[in-house]
Amino acid sequence: MFKHFAALQWKSFFRSASLGKSLAVKILMGFFGLYMLGTMLSLGVALFFAIREMVPDVDPLVLVSRFLIYWVLVELVLRYFMQKLPVMDVKPMLTIPIAKNKIAHYILGRSGVSIYNLFDLVFFVPFAIVLGFQGYSFLNVVCWFFAMMGLVLTINYLNFLINKSDRALLILLGLVVGLYGLDYFDIYPVRELAGDLFYGLYEHPIFVAIPILLAVGMYYLNYSFLRKTLFLDASLERKTKEAETAHLSWTNRFGDIAPFLQLDLKLIWRNKRTKAQVFISLAMILYGLVFYTMEDFGMNSAMLVLVGILMTGIFLMNFGQFIPAWDSAYYSMMMSQNIPLRKYLEAKAGLIAVSVVGMFLLSLPYVYFGWEALLINLGAALYNLGINIPVILFFGSMNKKRIDLTKSAIGNMQGTGAAQFLVGIPLFGAPMIIYSVLLFLVSFEVAIGTLALLGIAGFVFRKPILDTITAVYRRKKYGMIAGFKEKNS
Amino acid sequence: MITAQHLTKRYGGNIVLNIENLEIPKGQSFGLVGNNGAGKTTFFSLLLDLIQPTSGHIINNDIQVDVSEAWKPFTSSFIDETFLIGYLTPEEYFYFIGELRGQNKADVNALLANFEDFFHGEILGQKKYLRDLSKGNQKKSGIVASFIGNPEVVILDEPFANLDPTTQIRLKGIIKDLAAQQEVTVLVSSHDLLHVTDVCERIVVLNKGEVVKDIQTSTETLKELETFFGG
Numbered sequence: 001m002f003k004h005f006a007a008l009q010w011k012s013f014f015r016s017a018s019l020g021k022s023l024a025v026k027i028l029m030g031f032f033g034l035y036m037l038g039t040m041l042s043l044g045v046a047l048f049f050a051i052r053e054m055v056p057d058v059d060p061l062v063l064v065s066r067f068l069i070y071w072v073l074v075e076l077v078l079r080y081f082m083q084k085l086p087v088m089d090v091k092p093m094l095t096i097p098i099a100k101n102k103i104a105h106y107i108l109g110r111s112g113v114s115i116y117n118l119f120d121l122v123f124f125v126p127f128a129i130v131l132g133f134q135g136y137s138f139l140n141v142v143c144w145f146f147a148m149m150g151l152v153l154t155i156n157y158l159n160f161l162i163n164k165s166d167r168a169l170l171i172l173l174g175l176v177v178g179l180y181g182l183d184y185f186d187i188y189p190v191r192e193l194a195g196d197l198f199y200g201l202y203e204h205p206i207f208v209a210i211p212i213l214l215a216v217g218m219y220y221l222n223y224s225f226l227r228k229t230l231f232l233d234a235s236l237e238r239k240t241k242e243a244e245t246a247h248l249s250w251t252n253r254f255g256d257i258a259p260f261l262q263l264d265l266k267l268i269w270r271n272k273r274t275k276a277q278v279f280i281s282l283a284m285i286l287y288g289l290v291f292y293t294m295e296d297f298g299m300n301s302a303m304l305v306l307v308g309i310l311m312t313g314i315f316l317m318n319f320g321q322f323i324p325a326w327d328s329a330y331y332s333m334m335m336s337q338n339i340p341l342r343k344y345l346e347a348k349a350g351l352i353a354v355s356v357v358g359m360f361l362l363s364l365p366y367v368y369f370g371w372e373a374l375l376i377n378l379g380a381a382l383y384n385l386g387i388n389i390p391v392i393l394f395f396g397s398m399n400k401k402r403i404d405l406t407k408s409a410i411g412n413m414q415g416t417g418a419a420q421f422l423v424g425i426p427l428f429g430a431p432m433i434i435y436s437v438l439l440f441l442v443s444f445e446v447a448i449g450t451l452a453l454l455g456i457a458g459f460v461f462r463k464p465i466l467d468t469i470t471a472v473y474r475r476k477k478y479g480m481i482a483g484f485k486e487k488n489s
Numbered sequence: 490m491i492t493a494q495h496l497t498k499r500y501g502g503n504i505v506l507n508i509e510n511l512e513i514p515k516g517q518s519f520g521l522v523g524n525n526g527a528g529k530t531t532f533f534s535l536l537l538d539l540i541q542p543t544s545g546h547i548i549n550n551d552i553q554v555d556v557s558e559a560w561k562p563f564t565s566s567f568i569d570e571t572f573l574i575g576y577l578t579p580e581e582y583f584y585f586i587g588e589l590r591g592q593n594k595a596d597v598n599a600l601l602a603n604f605e606d607f608f609h610g611e612i613l614g615q616k617k618y619l620r621d622l623s624k625g626n627q628k629k630s631g632i633v634a635s636f637i638g639n640p641e642v643v644i645l646d647e648p649f650a651n652l653d654p655t656t657q658i659r660l661k662g663i664i665k666d667l668a669a670q671q672e673v674t675v676l677v678s679s680h681d682l683l684h685v686t687d688v689c690e691r692i693v694v695l696n697k698g699e700v701v702k703d704i705q706t707s708t709e710t711l712k713e714l715e716t717f718f719g720g
Contacts, residue, residue, distance in 0.1 A: 259588040270576040333572035336537040
């Protein structure tokens with residue numbers, strides 16, 4: 001039976017409409033996966049020796065044990081975002097004679113070989129081997145290894161149970177911060193205590209039963225949960241949230257682009273992926289702290305221009321790069337309705353412009369690092385406003401991939417194509433080059449001033465620029481309509 | 490009102506639509522029937538400039554649709570669920586369409602009041618987004634939205650499919666009322682021969698992309714169509 005399911009899975013992957021088109025993305029992800037595996041493997045080999053080198057007076061295994069508690073918590077948080085729930089198109093299976101138990105076991109069993117578990121495996125195997133060679137008792141190391149694997153599977157299955165609730169995430173984050181805080185401020189020796197517990201797994205091989213029982217328990221919980229929900233009305237049917245009506249009448253002051261602005265605001269707020277983009281964008285404002293607190297960059301390094309462009313333009317990039325694919329689900333309606341294409345693009349440009357101004361205002365506190373910071377961010381914001389908005393709209397005309405709005409944002413590559421990678425070059429490459437050259441040849445003031453002037457010039461000439469872009473969109477209209485109709489791409 | 494000349498659409502080597510000459514006068518209620526793949530939706534998509542003709546053109550009220558956008562203000566349509574914006578409530582959707590067609594909320598509300606029976610209390614005030622409505626209710630919303638803003642040309646692709654019997658009968662009444670107004674040209678495609686002969690003055694049968702019958706509806710029409718599709 002497993003063989004049948006696996007064959008179905010295989011076909012659904014290789015016969016998906018997207019396979020050919022997004023092969024580049026898949027290969028890229030594949031390389032990234034291999035790179036991560038390699039990293040984990042070398043870490044597994046080297047960690048023991050690295051610790052012995054750096055902290056010679058502590059047993060490396062004891063030290064590792066002390067951090068295992070954080071590993072568990074952080075891994076849970078990471079998996080919360082990254083790991084997809086194991087889903088299978090079970091609807092057609094329900095009416096044919098396959099025992100529901102088997103479907104449930106298959107779904108859960110398959111998630112046991114997830115890439116995230118593999119990452120842990122390639123770390124713990126070499127680490128355990130090194131331990132064995134370094135004179136740790138063989139039996140104890142083997143049992144410790146299985147205990148760790150039990151923990152990995154416990155994390156794996158616990159994640160499926162908590163993944164649907166935001167509250168669980170908050171609790172996890174709270175635990176990480178809270179425990180680390182207790183440690184850091186010497187209020188309570190969490191690390192020591194947890195270290196003893198985890199070291200106990202090595203000292204007393206019999207304790208290996210605990211994590212393994214935990215894993216089995218988690219599996220069983222998942223199983224009984226899944227088994228109960230394998231009915232059409234329980235889990236397969238989507239839960240409907242009560243709709244809230246929004247009026248957003250304040251947008252009316254924007255004149256005839258108001259209906260589109262309202263539509264875009266609703267689009268952003270009522271769909272998972274776009275909503276997540278907003279939070280990511282807001283969090284990006286902290287990105288500058290990384291660079292401004294680093295000594296290596298002078299106060300007028302080109303890196304800071306990059307930071308400025310990214311901070312004030314993060315929403316521009318995140319949201320703008322998928323224009324008009326956000327509207328892909330109903331694009332043919334938009335194209336046959338009484339909508340002048342130009343108004344449609346103007347509304348998008350307006351929304352992004354508001355975000356750039358907003359992000360610039362949020363970046364004002366960077367003046368703490370000096371007036372140059374303010375000038376750089378202002379120059380970058382103006383450049384975004386005048387140059388990058390038309391650039392991103394222009395690249396949008398190359399979008400032909402449908403976006404399913406209801407899918408979550410994190411790790412979601414849907415709608416990603418070569419255009420999304422290319423667009424980065426003019427967006428922040430061009431201003432960095434202009435700035436660096438002028439900084440080298442003339443001065444900081446002239447360099448940042450030029451960026452600002454370029455932006456202002458783009459803003460002044462926005463009408464003819466937008467006309468040109470509209471013409472491009474009109475020319476590519478049929479390709480877009482056809483592309484957006486293809487699902488699973 | 491609508492003229493198609495030398496119109497063909499080809500995908501690869503397949504000709505999916507080939508209409509030498511088709512004229513639909515203003516105010517006519519026009520029915521398009523044919524089996525799957527006959528080219529009904531292709532014709533409507535060409536009419537709405539959603540796909541490009543391989544050759545020929547369609548003229549809608551003196552405007553060639555693939556050259557100018559000026560046909561949009563007086564043409565409205567509902568082809569399928571992709572014409573709906575899933576994350577809006579039906580009311581918001583109607584108001585949005587209204588705004589695109591120069592109608593304020595009061596105008597839209599006045600129009601919606603006529604469709605209370607048709608909605609059967611399942612559309613308005615439900616606190617649900619369109620994406621969470623049933624297929625039938627989504628369809629009802631889309632069809633009514635296409636009546637907003639006094640369009641002169643209304644295009645409905647398979648409006649009867651997925652609707653319950655009561656709603657089908659009500660929809661027939663609505664389309665008949667619409668067609669009775671001299672100014673409005675209604676284009677309907679359907680697989681239901683009975684419904685389409687009921688509401689349309691003229692029926693064109695497409696088969697593999699070609700017009701094979703062009704009938705002014707009479708009492709014998711249904712029989713004629715049944716013979717054609719049955720034999």
